[in-house]
Structure formats: structure tokens, C-alpha cells
Amino acid sequence: MSELTVRESINQALAEELERDERVFLYGEDVADYGGLYQVTAGLQERFGEERVFDTPLSETTLGGTAVGAALTGTRPVVEIMFGDFLAIVADHLTNYAAKMHFNYGDGTSVPLVVRTNYGAGDQFGLHHSQSPIAWFQNVPGIKLVAPSTPHDYKGLLKAAIRDDDPVIFLENKLRYETEGEVPNGGYTVPLCRSDRKREGEDVTVVAIGGMVDVALAAADRLATEGIDVEVIDPRTVVPLDKEPIFDSVRKTHRLVVVHEAATFGGFGGEIAAEVAEEALFHLDAPIERVGAPFTPVPFAENLEEAYLPDEDDVIAAVRNTLGE
């Protein structure tokens, strides 16, 4: 085991996959010589050369379109989109092409590309560099959406995503590149489409996504001091969703809180809530609680952004609500 940051664990995953599979290549804006705006790809061009790691023009259309074409024809492109907000530009190629070619071909062909991008508010980067784009794609069958929370999962899931035959959008929380955690030495993968119980508890189930897993765990620690025992489930792959562990947990705790960073209305939490309402309604002892952002763009001003972002107190209040406190 070593202690790595999220940034280091992603960098290692990329290096190991570039090493392992010569079909893998990595490209994007300023990813090569500069090492990426957030320095996630630092040193990779030097190590693997200009044919495997290279810069592109400022054109997400170029990235999206060529990645689909390359992935359809025998390579495994890993694309960096500088901010998740720019996925809106690549959305055509991701939703109409990448997501649908397996369905369209009928001979087993799919589109093994990975789009790495970041998301997340909290650094006053304003309304076009802070959005959490999960809901933009959750209703698109064919794309896998991955949002890890720990350095261990970032590394293992990214390696699995690169090996996966389907298109994957890999979402990195930009406020947590410095987060540290234990990562096993040597190659390992974490399977896509499998959730993980990050904390075991008896009283309330909290399903948290991406950067909100930390927040939920911190809330759980605080509640534990009062004897409230929270279970935290991290789906890790958001779509397609590993539902059973969530149902099982709710059947045990009888209470559900879902937490994510994007707006509550229209967000992924609503989908989890609906699934649980369909499958486990009579196991619930209290209404489901959703924690997310208000239905408004991410504001710039310091106090507004703080009010916008869901935090520990919001999770604690929601847990208490399910307990009727």
C-alpha cells in the first residue's frame, strides 16, 4: 500500500494502461507537454512519447468525433475534456454516436473510449466551470457514467474503464485532486457497475455520489457520536446502476437519503428515490430525503456558492428528518 493523491492515482492508472496496451492513447487540450490544466497527465508524454500522448486544437468537436472514430477502428482513446461543462459540446458525439453504435452495428462492435473530465463547485470558477453534468447523460442508454470518490477507486475504476468495451464518461471532482488515501501497489482494477459500501450502519442508508461521498462520511462520523448509525453506499458507476445493494440496505435500515452535488430537481437522486419507492416502499419507515443543490446555475459570489453547495449539515438534517427528529 502507498498513500497517493487522487491526482497521482489517476496518473498511475493512465501510465499503467498506456504501458499494458499499445492501443491506448491519450489526447486533449494541453495534456501533453504541460501535463493538463490540473497536472493529472504530467510526465506521460515524456514517458510514452508524442505518438501516445499529445495535444489537440481547442476543439471538443475534434476530440469527441475523432475519439469515436478511433474507438470504432481498433484503438482505445482516452480523452481529457478540460472542464465537465464542455461536455455539452461533445454531447452530440457521446449521445448520438458513442452510446448507440453497439446497438446500431449488431456485430458486437462498441466504442471503447474514455472521456475523462472534471466537475464540481467550490472554487469560485463560476457558472461555466463548476457544473456537475451527471444528469445530462443519465438518460442516455449506452454510456457508462463513473464518478469515484477515493484514490483507490479512482485508479482501479479508470483502469477498468480503459479496458471496458463501452464508452465511459469518467468524472473527477476538481476540488479533490489533492485528497489522499491508501492505494495498493501494483496493478488492480475495480469493476465498473458495482457499488461499494463505504460505511456500514444500521439506522439510515445514505447513497452519495462522487465528491459527496466524503461529505456523507463526515456527516456519518458526526452522527455516530450521537449514536446514529449511518450506512454510506457509493454507487461508483452511476449508470448503469448497481441497484440491489441499495435495495438491500434500505430493507435493513428502512430509511434513505440520497446526496449529490447537482440540482436536486431532475438530478440522479430522484432516480434512486423512484427505484427504491418501486422496489422497497413498504420497507421504508420515513419519506425519502434528497440532498442536492438548488435549481439554479452555480453562482460565482463566495456566499452564494457556499449556500449552493450541499454540505455536511445538509446531510445531517436530512438524516434527522428520516428519523423523525
Add this chain to the structure above:
Amino acid sequence: MELTDERRTEVYESLLLTRRFEEAVLEAYESGGVPELPHLSIGQEAVGVGATYALEEDDWIAPSLRTRAPILMRVPLEEVVAGMYGTRSGPSEGRTTQHHMGSTERAILGTTGMVGSHLNVAVGAGLSSRQLGNDRVSTVFFGDGATTRGEFHTALNYAAVEDLPVVFVIENNGWTEETPIGQVAAVEEDLIEFAGHDLPSSVVDGQDADEVIAATAEAAERARAGDGPTLLEMKTYRYRPHAEVIPERRDEAEIERWKARDPVTIYRDRLLEEGIVDEGWLEDADASIRADVEAAFQFAREDPLPPEEAMYQVYADVEVDRDGGVVR
């Protein structure tokens, strides 16, 4: 466009205001506090100042991420600075940063953080002029990097096909963030080679405000006469890194070479040489601009943060609560 001596002193004042404002931003940033990450245009002032000066006050302007001058020329300084601090008196009560501000009254088209997505929007403003039968010209500023997006081609093509009153201004500073434009643009020399469309284009010395004014005035005249768009490539340079968090990696000699053609100095020397101003006037102008900038920063630092309701401004005609429900 007739440039009287008085008008040229105004041009100089705008150049100097832009320079002093951005120097103050840098100073504030370095001494620990401007919430908006500065993307400074120091070195590029003549492009924005000259082009804006050549336009009518109600001509539409869509700035690039780095075009600071037109905003400073059209918006009160206090408001701009408050827009960097995210305080109540900023252009959107702190909802967004000043460099994406929009103002219909001041004919500034709001922009987004998507570099280059504003080109077609600016063409749309030209379309509106045609539909409404007015003679407002739409001028869009964008960096060299934006010319590698499809937006560039589609905007030029449509504006040219429809003869819309649009002036396209490339602020070519040679770099798209950390990548030299030559590495990612398949042109021999100039980005206007990309155009190949049926529209006039030219390369302009972006460090010389008089050249910028002349080229833009001609383009605006053509647009107003119904003869369609023009593409202008202004060669310029930023003295600072792409954004203040990014380390400087460009060649020192390259930076020095450009500093030797500083747009503010070029204009000042010319005014002096032609006897339009004297040293005393220059000193007074500088002192008064510095005082204005200082006062605006002072104002913004004391300006309160916005009330929480400021962020619930999502629709024009219906009130929606924080949970996305219609308020009846």
C-alpha cells in the same frame, strides 16, 4: 473615420485605463485577494480599445475571455470591479464574473466559459439588425485558439452567405493556453488563411491602436452599407500567463520582443511626437486614471456580498423556488 486630436487623446486614455485597471487587478490578486481568477490582457489593449473606438455606442460587442477594454469603455469602473469581487453591485449581483457580463443597454453580448461559442451568437445579433431594419453592427472578439473550433467556420460562412453586418476580430496572441497556435492550426502564416470564404479579410498590427481603428472602421462601414462581414486578424501578445495560476513557460526573449512594441507606449510616443499632448498632460491623465481605479477597488472591497435571493434568478417571467417548483 475622422480622428481629431481630441479623439486621439481619448483613445490614449482608454488604453491607459485598461492598463492601469489590469495592473491593479494583478496587484490585488498577488496581495491575496480577487475572487475572480484574472485572465489579464496586459499587452493587448490596443485591439479592444481601437476596435471599440471605431464603433458606434450601440453597436453590439461580444468580447473574448480576454477582451477587457470594451467592457471598461462601456461599463462604470465600480461595477466592473465589483463583478470581480462577486459583490452586490456587480453586473449580475454576484451571479457571474464580470468578464462574461451581458448588458443590453450597453450593447454588450453576454458570453459563456465556452471559448468560441459566442461567434455564432454575434452573427445572430447581425441577423437581428437585418430583421429589425436597423444599422447596428455586431463585432465579435476571439482568440487564435477559437479559430480551431467549428464555430469559427460556421459563423464566418453564415455571416458571409447572408451578408450580415458582422466584424470578426481575431486577437491572435500566438498562444492558446499552453500551446502555441502554430502547433494546432494548419496555416502557413496567418489565421485568415483559414477563412477561404467569400469575405474580405486582413492582417492588422494589433499593437497600434490607430491601425486597429482604421481597419475596424472600414469593416464597420462595409457592414453598415449592407456589404457583409469582414475578418480581421490582429497580431498581439499578452504579457502575462494565460491565467494567473498558470506558470509562465514562454520564452523570455519572445516576451521581451513584444514588450518592445508596447501598445500604450507606442500611442503615448506618437501623441507626444505630434505635439498633441505634453508631459504634463500625460502625468495628469495617469494620476487621474490611477485615482479612479483605486477608488473603484476601494468601493468593491467595501461593497457587501449579495443576498441569497440573488441566485434565484433563473427565468424571466416565472418565479421558481429553490426546489424547482413554480411559485403561484
